[in-house]
Amino acid sequence: MAPVEEAPITAVISVLVENESGVLARVIGLFSGRGYNIESLTVAPVDEARTRSRINIVTTGTSMVIEQIKALLYRLVPVHRVSDLTALGPHLAREMALVKVVSSGELRTEALRISDAFRARAVDTTVGSFVFELTGAPEKIDSFIDLMRPLGLVEVSRTGIAAIIRGPRTI
Amino acid sequence: MNATLDPKTISPGAQPDAADVRTGAEVLLRVLREQDVEVVFGYPGGAVLPIYDALFKQNSIRHILVRHEQAAVHAAEGYARSTGKTGVVLVTSGPGATNAVTGLVDALMDSIPLICLSGQVPTHLIGNDAFQEADTTGITRPATKHNYLVKRPGDLSRVLHEAFYVARSGRPGPVLVDLPKDIMVGPAPYHPASGAPHRSYRPVSEPAPDAIAQAVEAMRQAKRPLFYTGGGVINAGPEASEALRRLVRMTGFPCTSTLMGLGAYPTTDRQFLGMLGMHGTYEANLATHGCDLLINIGARFDDRVTGRLDAFSPHSTKIHVDIDPSSINKIVRVDMPIVGDAGRALQMMIAAWEGTASADPVAIAAWWKQIDAWRGIDSLRFRQDPSPDAVIKPQHAIRRLYELARETGRDCFVTTEVGQHQMWAAQHFQYEEPNRWMTSGGLGTMGYGLPAAVGVQVGNPDGLVIDIAGEASTLMNIQELGTICQYRLPVKLFILNNRYMGMVRQWQELLHGSRYSESYSEALPDFVKLAEAFHGTGMRATTLGELDDVIRRMLAHDGPVVADICVDETENCFPMIPSGAAHNEMILGPEQNEQAGRITDEGLMLV
Ligand SMILES: Cc1cc2nc3c(=O)[nH]c(=O)nc-3n(C[C@H](O)[C@H](O)[C@H](O)COP(=O)(O)OP(=O)(O)OC[C@H]3O[C@@H](n4cnc5c(N)ncnc54)[C@H](O)[C@@H]3O)c2cc1C
Ligand SMILES: Cc1ncc(C[n+]2csc(CCOP(=O)(O)OP(=O)(O)O)c2C)c(N)n1
Ligand SMILES: [Mg+2]
Numbered sequence: 001m002a003p004v005e006e007a008p009i010t011a012v013i014s015v016l017v018e019n020e021s022g023v024l025a026r027v028i029g030l031f032s033g034r035g036y037n038i039e040s041l042t043v044a045p046v047d048e049a050r051t052r053s054r055i056n057i058v059t060t061g062t063s064m065v066i067e068q069i070k071a072l073l074y075r076l077v078p079v080h081r082v083s084d085l086t087a088l089g090p091h092l093a094r095e096m097a098l099v100k101v102v103s104s105g106e107l108r109t110e111a112l113r114i115s116d117a118f119r120a121r122a123v124d125t126t127v128g129s130f131v132f133e134l135t136g137a138p139e140k141i142d143s144f145i146d147l148m149r150p151l152g153l154v155e156v157s158r159t160g161i162a163a164i165i166r167g168p169r170t171i
Numbered sequence: 172m173n174a175t176l177d178p179k180t181i182s183p184g185a186q187p188d189a190a191d192v193r194t195g196a197e198v199l200l201r202v203l204r205e206q207d208v209e210v211v212f213g214y215p216g217g218a219v220l221p222i223y224d225a226l227f228k229q230n231s232i233r234h235i236l237v238r239h240e241q242a243a244v245h246a247a248e249g250y251a252r253s254t255g256k257t258g259v260v261l262v263t264s265g266p267g268a269t270n271a272v273t274g275l276v277d278a279l280m281d282s283i284p285l286i287c288l289s290g291q292v293p294t295h296l297i298g299n300d301a302f303q304e305a306d307t308t309g310i311t312r313p314a315t316k317h318n319y320l321v322k323r324p325g326d327l328s329r330v331l332h333e334a335f336y337v338a339r340s341g342r343p344g345p346v347l348v349d350l351p352k353d354i355m356v357g358p359a360p361y362h363p364a365s366g367a368p369h370r371s372y373r374p375v376s377e378p379a380p381d382a383i384a385q386a387v388e389a390m391r392q393a394k395r396p397l398f399y400t401g402g403g404v405i406n407a408g409p410e411a412s413e414a415l416r417r418l419v420r421m422t423g424f425p426c427t428s429t430l431m432g433l434g435a436y437p438t439t440d441r442q443f444l445g446m447l448g449m450h451g452t453y454e455a456n457l458a459t460h461g462c463d464l465l466i467n468i469g470a471r472f473d474d475r476v477t478g479r480l481d482a483f484s485p486h487s488t489k490i491h492v493d494i495d496p497s498s499i500n501k502i503v504r505v506d507m508p509i510v511g512d513a514g515r516a517l518q519m520m521i522a523a524w525e526g527t528a529s530a531d532p533v534a535i536a537a538w539w540k541q542i543d544a545w546r547g548i549d550s551l552r553f554r555q556d557p558s559p560d561a562v563i564k565p566q567h568a569i570r571r572l573y574e575l576a577r578e579t580g581r582d583c584f585v586t587t588e589v590g591q592h593q594m595w596a597a598q599h600f601q602y603e604e605p606n607r608w609m610t611s612g613g614l615g616t617m618g619y620g621l622p623a624a625v626g627v628q629v630g631n632p633d634g635l636v637i638d639i640a641g642e643a644s645t646l647m648n649i650q651e652l653g654t655i656c657q658y659r660l661p662v663k664l665f666i667l668n669n670r671y672m673g674m675v676r677q678w679q680e681l682l683h684g685s686r687y688s689e690s691y692s693e694a695l696p697d698f699v700k701l702a703e704a705f706h707g708t709g710m711r712a713t714t715l716g717e718l719d720d721v722i723r724r725m726l727a728h729d730g731p732v733v734a735d736i737c738v739d740e741t742e743n744c745f746p747m748i749p750s751g752a753a754h755n756e757m758i759l760g761p762e763q764n765e766q767a768g769r770i771t772d773e774g775l776m777l778v
Contacts, residue, residue: 025309068501071495071496
């Protein structure tokens, strides 16, 4: 059967892994080794004993590629669970950004005003600069950064997303 | 979820008592014994001296000293593939480990269960660019199914038991355990394997009954069905091959096999159509193209098999049984995926089929009539000039080898190198049983066959072991003649010497305007003298008249033999589906109706 050229979709995949050395390299190697895309990746231990970590990956590909990625992730020895949040229904995806703006006068006031509207906090302030801290959906952070660009934006640091299913369901 | 649980698994059981604390190297050997390891293929060096010392002090595990670490891995592959056991390799740190990498990737591609134990510098030196330090786990991460670096003595037995479990469970593969020298020298607790399930790795081996029922219903309704079987049937053990034979005979359906699956179904049987794919038979490929139901058991839709993807088996419903979910829908989208062990799936299919028959016997009969017409082309035919001083055709040499080997009545094992001779060995030798055919399919590693034959012979001391080789490949691991001599392994190295990297020459002829760039085997050694230099016996056949006699003498000799069979230098391997072509665009040999196989520009880009 002909492989139908489908449009790529974006998927948010959460992977529960044994917290052992090399596990992140295995996950990343799987993507780089096969030419798959990683748009963002976050990882941290999520249980009390710190023996298990959750990796959240945002990736794009055709549905066949996304299925392949999930099967390949599941095949890794230290992987406990692989969940495609995009396929499981509504979910939340949030990330944090630190945004540095260097400006003065009118521009500086405008930056402060916009940060207020986005509920960003100025976590560091000097006479010539601000560092804003902002949490939210990636699109919200994108638009904040767009607005800051003409107002003296000089540096951005983003965490990548943490994601979770809405409602009582778990992965 | 169903898990494959092996009684000899993993996590530690009871706390060790004081008597159970010994050196890491001793613990290692004790785990190997508990895992029924009888033989280790290895090569010593500084980082593994404590292990070699422990080996010296015991008698239950045999060590086979190879002459290059790559060969140790191929030998372990040959051993594993021919015995169904897990092969074990022992190499030193740094260059020992890097030399093993080709073998590891080979085993990964061909799903061979292996344990590679590599020495490492002491834990406190790791990361210091110490002498013979290499980031072995980093280098081998994509070359293995899984790997471990043992950093604490307390982890040693658990990791080793787990490594065996991982290597042979689910889709088998190579697992490397990196062992720092201080862990081997210092005390370490011994834990027996416990039956507890693995924390995370629990591949499914039991197929879903409703998926089987659906598949069998499709088989009943099929008018032009075809079994397409692969290496997974061999991986699933001899019972799976037995079940395959029963099911194929019960249904009366035709059966083809990949290169890796040869022997699972007897290649001489009438229901067997020969190998499919790039160098498969006309009938196998046209049946694959024309079938309405393709029943894939343990094969992975490799590009050597599918040819042009959008023209691959275009009219069929596809069933795919595979133990690795990532093999399913990877290349070809299938209609009925069945995740699980091939043997179990076949047994369940037999049970579901029993007592019924095809919905349409008339259609099945018509299908066979069509297949027999394709068979009439006799796509493997070649012309051997019968005069005694005629040049030997490589295909003829293999056919005679098969016939004369069969006459001996011995259990025959064939390994190959990579190239034309490998394809001819697949086409013209016959395989009645599984685990008798050892070849490097996925990676296509020249130099595989001779060391693999070492492993096969070690695992099957009474077997007749023949490496069907090309002269160029042979030189890639020729040093193993030393190993063969040392252990008095009666391996027969049967070289089809065409003085060319024949497979390269063939592609250059067909795709690159006969510009034979660097594919002539210049300055070849005298293989007869080479055999003698390694204390073996050398023989040569240069004409047809000498062939049978050389083969007979080779088979009768109870020691190692190198037979230099000088064959036609310009022979090409047909049929051939050029890269990028469809199954119905096959090129046949000069003996068959010349069909113009178009090689597209796209085909030039493919390998
Ligand atoms: C020069 C050259 C030419 C070649 N030409 C051809 C050719 O013409 N035709 C051809 O067929 N090949 C050819 N090959 C080989 C080819 O490259 C592949 O290696 C081969 O086709 C793969 O075989 P397979 O599909 O049986 O899969 P394998 O590589 O044997 O993989 C086995 C599959 O079975 C699954 N499996 C493993 N264990 C089990 C189990 N217990 N139960 C169920 N499933 C299991 C695995 O997950 C995997 O998907 C050629 C190679 C070379 C070097
Ligand atoms: C290690 C390695 N290097 C290169 C190749 C590419 N290659 C495939 S077949 C072949 C020629 C093999 O020649 P020979 O062993 O004489 O076999 P023949 O084709 O002549 O039978 C080469 C170079 C390979 N498969 N493996
Ligand atoms: Mg050659």
